[in-house]
Structures are given as structure tokens and as C-alpha cells.
Amino acid sequence: MKVSIVMRTYNRAHIIGEAIESALRQTHGDFELIVVDDGSSDGTAEVVERVRSERIRYIRHEQNRGVSAAGNTGIEAATGDVIAHLDSDDLWKPEMLGRLVDVLDRYPQVDAAFCDVEVVRGNSVSSIVSGMRAFPSLLASHAQPNSDVFVFSSREMYVCLLEEVPIKPTATLIRRNVLDALGAYNESWPSGEDWELYLRISKHYGFGYVNRKLATMRVLGDSTLSKFQEEDKSSLLQMVVGEKKALRGDREALQAANRAISRHHKELGWIYLHSGRRMKSISTYARGFAETGHVPLIMRTALALMPLSLNAGLKKMLSLGDGRHA
Structure with missing residues (x-):
């Protein structure tokens, strides 16, 4: 071969x-x-x-x-x-x-x-x-x-x-x-x-x-x-959202897609927050919650409102809560 x-x-x-x-x-x-x-x-x-x-x-x-x-x-x-x-x-x-x-x-x-x-x-x-x-x-x-x-x-x-x-x-x-x-x-x-x-x-x-x-x-x-970390996350998010729209009642696949959508919103929100785009970070977390209903995203929305110097410990707690690393 x-x-x-x-x-x-x-x-x-x-x-x-x-x-x-x-x-x-x-x-x-x-x-x-x-x-x-x-x-x-x-x-x-x-x-x-x-x-x-x-x-x-x-x-x-x-x-x-x-x-x-x-x-x-x-x-x-x-x-x-x-x-x-x-x-x-x-x-x-x-x-x-x-x-x-x-x-x-x-x-x-x-x-x-x-x-x-x-x-x-x-x-x-x-x-x-x-x-x-x-x-x-x-x-x-x-x-x-x-x-x-x-x-x-x-x-x-x-x-x-x-x-x-x-x-x-x-x-x-x-x-x-x-x-x-x-x-x-x-x-x-x-x-x-x-x-x-x-x-x-x-x-x-x-x-x-x-x-x-x-x-x-x-x-x-x-x-x-x-070089393309942000573009990469955005493209992957758009693709999995598109896939989700076509699933139509496939519960197992829908759950997998929602977990991916939640993670991509979380990671994009973190990128925006730590590059000085606080409002974009907040809106990203909120959109992720609206799409998936994953509660940790709402908690991260509140976290994004706090000074960065205060949120490291809370971010770690949220990562433990949703089973993921930030």
C-alpha cells in the first residue's frame, strides 16, 4: 500500500x-x-x-x-x-x-x-x-x-x-x-x-x-x-451550530453538539476577556447559554464583570463545576 x-x-x-x-x-x-x-x-x-x-x-x-x-x-x-x-x-x-x-x-x-x-x-x-x-x-x-x-x-x-x-x-x-x-x-x-x-x-x-x-x-x-486561535474557535463554533440545526431529534448527537457549542463559547469568551474585549466576552457567554442552556455559561457572564485580578480562583471553581478546563 x-x-x-x-x-x-x-x-x-x-x-x-x-x-x-x-x-x-x-x-x-x-x-x-x-x-x-x-x-x-x-x-x-x-x-x-x-x-x-x-x-x-x-x-x-x-x-x-x-x-x-x-x-x-x-x-x-x-x-x-x-x-x-x-x-x-x-x-x-x-x-x-x-x-x-x-x-x-x-x-x-x-x-x-x-x-x-x-x-x-x-x-x-x-x-x-x-x-x-x-x-x-x-x-x-x-x-x-x-x-x-x-x-x-x-x-x-x-x-x-x-x-x-x-x-x-x-x-x-x-x-x-x-x-x-x-x-x-x-x-x-x-x-x-x-x-x-x-x-x-x-x-x-x-x-x-x-x-x-x-x-x-x-x-x-x-x-x-x-496564529489563528480566535478564528479557529469561531469557525468551529459556526460549523457545529450548523450541524446542530440539521440533527432534528437525534438526542445523542444534539447533546454532543451542545457540549461543543458550550465549550467554544466558553473558550472564545475567555479569549475576548483577556484581550480587553469585556463586553464581547459577556455577550459570547450569554449567547452560549441561550443556545445550550448550560448554566456555567451564565456564571461566567457574571465572572466577566469582575476585575481580572479577582476572577482566577472563581474561574477554577467554574471549571471544576462544568467538568472542563478553562
């Missing part, structure tokens, strides 16, 4: 070499690496050229077009049966591709396979699923002795993805025919494009999961996640 690894990059000459080397060290040998340079001006091309591997193809956008467009360029150029993404600031363990390809080989009902991720933020290291609710519950319901492989139906992943996103592009393989059928990334999304894609996939296809940290995601100050 040939894998096409798409590496999207923009001004990462200082770090992309490490990501490329981690791809080239894979124990699964049938792959190509497509580096899509999204208009870099820092010598990224020279770093890629120095690697000198026949597995690598380099494609350059003359202008920066965004992470979604770069991903689609790579997918269009791919010749493999499976598409993988390795972002230029991330790393793979040598067995990453092999373990996920094995899941696709063994389970024909699985059309996308992913694994756990080690997340590095400065000196902090955590799992991608740390603090999540829905995905750990899903894992527990499928637990099997002596196995770290899980298979989920499309329905199970759809409900989970309505609430939270345990899947990261750098740790996911998708069959090419799935992307041919459904389309790839929505280029109007500057960030969060992965959730929109996975939610689309989960409406039709099953997922497999390897419960091992086979990838490392390094969250840097200039990462897309960091």
Missing part, C-alpha cells in the same frame, strides 16, 4: 529538516514525500534540496495561499493509495506509517486511521486526548485485552467529532478514494480545516485508532494553531 505524505510548510527552514528526516526513517518503505512550500521566503527550498532523496517531490506556491490550499495541492499531486500529512514542525516515530497502514490492511471497513499524539508546548508535554471527555469514553466502550487497536463505526466517530477532535492531521491516514469521493480541504478555512474534513468523512466511513503516541506535534508561536 503506497502512502503519499503531504508536508505543508511556510517559512520553516529552521525546523523542516527534522520533520523530513523522521518521514524518511519510516519502517514502511512504500511512500513518497510531497513538500508543498506555501510561498516561503526563508530558504526552505534549499533545506529540502540538501536532503537529496528520490522519495521527495518539492512543489512551490509563489504566493502564500494558506494551509488548506497547500494541503489540497499535495493531495492533487499524490500518486499513493493513502494520503498522510506530516506538518513541517512535527515528527513521526519510525513505526508510525507501518502501524496505521496495518490497520487499513486488516480492517476493510476502516477508511481513515489515526493514533495518539504527543503534544509539546514549550516545556509542557501531554497527550492529544488529555482533558477530553467523549473520546476516552468511546475508547472505554471498545476496550479489548492485549490490543491497542480500536475500530469505530461512522456513527460513533460522527457523534464524537461533534463534541471534540481527537484526530490530528499529522497522525492520520486516509484512503485516497475517500478524498476523491468527498473532496479534500475547504480552502475558506484558515485553521480548523481538519475538523471540517473529518466530520464530513465520519458521516460515511469508519475509523481505526492505534492507542500509541506515534507522532509528536510541536506547538510553536508561529504555528497555524497559534
Whole structure:
């Protein structure tokens, strides 16, 4: 099974070499690496050229077009049966591709396979699923002795993805025919494009999961996640509200959507409050309560009226009360 690894990059000459080397060290040998340079001006091309591997193809956008467009360029150029993404600031363990390809080989009902991720933020290291609710519950319901492989139906992943996103592009393989059928990334999304894609996939296809940290995601100050934090939350909120409108009596999915809507309002309210936009924070919390009826949002509305120097302790209490971290 040939894998096409798409590496999207923009001004990462200082770090992309490490990501490329981690791809080239894979124990699964049938792959190509497509580096899509999204208009870099820092010598990224020279770093890629120095690697000198026949597995690598380099494609350059003359202008920066965004992470979604770069991903689609790579997918269009791919010749493999499976598409993988390795972002230029991330790393793979040598067995990453092999373990996920094995899941696709063994389970024909699985059309996308992913694994756990080690997340590095400065000196902090955590799992991608740390603090999540829905995905750990899903894992527990499928637990099997002596196995770290899980298979989920499309329905199970759809409900989970309505609430939270345990899947990261750098740790996911998708069959090419799935992307041919459904389309790839929505280029109007500057960030969060992965959730929109996975939610689309989960409406039709099953997922497999390897419960091992086979990838490392390094969250840097200039990462897309960091640069577009507010836009990301707003886009995700709009999408899940749109999904909720179409659910019509699906109680389980409605509850999952409401939990996600509440969390996004809470996180956006926190961003607004701590960037000096107090009234926008208050209105965000209030809208979240009107949409979901989640009482902690009303309590946060009151909290937003207080001086920031007084609300840290109360914020912690509210986080305990609604089962989430602020």
C-alpha cells in the first residue's frame, strides 16, 4: 500500500529538516514525500534540496495561499493509495506509517486511521486526548485485552467529532478514494480545516485508532494553531451550530453538539476577556447559554464583570463545576 505524505510548510527552514528526516526513517518503505512550500521566503527550498532523496517531490506556491490550499495541492499531486500529512514542525516515530497502514490492511471497513499524539508546548508535554471527555469514553466502550487497536463505526466517530477532535492531521491516514469521493480541504478555512474534513468523512466511513503516541506535534508561536486561535474557535463554533440545526431529534448527537457549542463559547469568551474585549466576552457567554442552556455559561457572564485580578480562583471553581478546563 503506497502512502503519499503531504508536508505543508511556510517559512520553516529552521525546523523542516527534522520533520523530513523522521518521514524518511519510516519502517514502511512504500511512500513518497510531497513538500508543498506555501510561498516561503526563508530558504526552505534549499533545506529540502540538501536532503537529496528520490522519495521527495518539492512543489512551490509563489504566493502564500494558506494551509488548506497547500494541503489540497499535495493531495492533487499524490500518486499513493493513502494520503498522510506530516506538518513541517512535527515528527513521526519510525513505526508510525507501518502501524496505521496495518490497520487499513486488516480492517476493510476502516477508511481513515489515526493514533495518539504527543503534544509539546514549550516545556509542557501531554497527550492529544488529555482533558477530553467523549473520546476516552468511546475508547472505554471498545476496550479489548492485549490490543491497542480500536475500530469505530461512522456513527460513533460522527457523534464524537461533534463534541471534540481527537484526530490530528499529522497522525492520520486516509484512503485516497475517500478524498476523491468527498473532496479534500475547504480552502475558506484558515485553521480548523481538519475538523471540517473529518466530520464530513465520519458521516460515511469508519475509523481505526492505534492507542500509541506515534507522532509528536510541536506547538510553536508561529504555528497555524497559534496564529489563528480566535478564528479557529469561531469557525468551529459556526460549523457545529450548523450541524446542530440539521440533527432534528437525534438526542445523542444534539447533546454532543451542545457540549461543543458550550465549550467554544466558553473558550472564545475567555479569549475576548483577556484581550480587553469585556463586553464581547459577556455577550459570547450569554449567547452560549441561550443556545445550550448550560448554566456555567451564565456564571461566567457574571465572572466577566469582575476585575481580572479577582476572577482566577472563581474561574477554577467554574471549571471544576462544568467538568472542563478553562
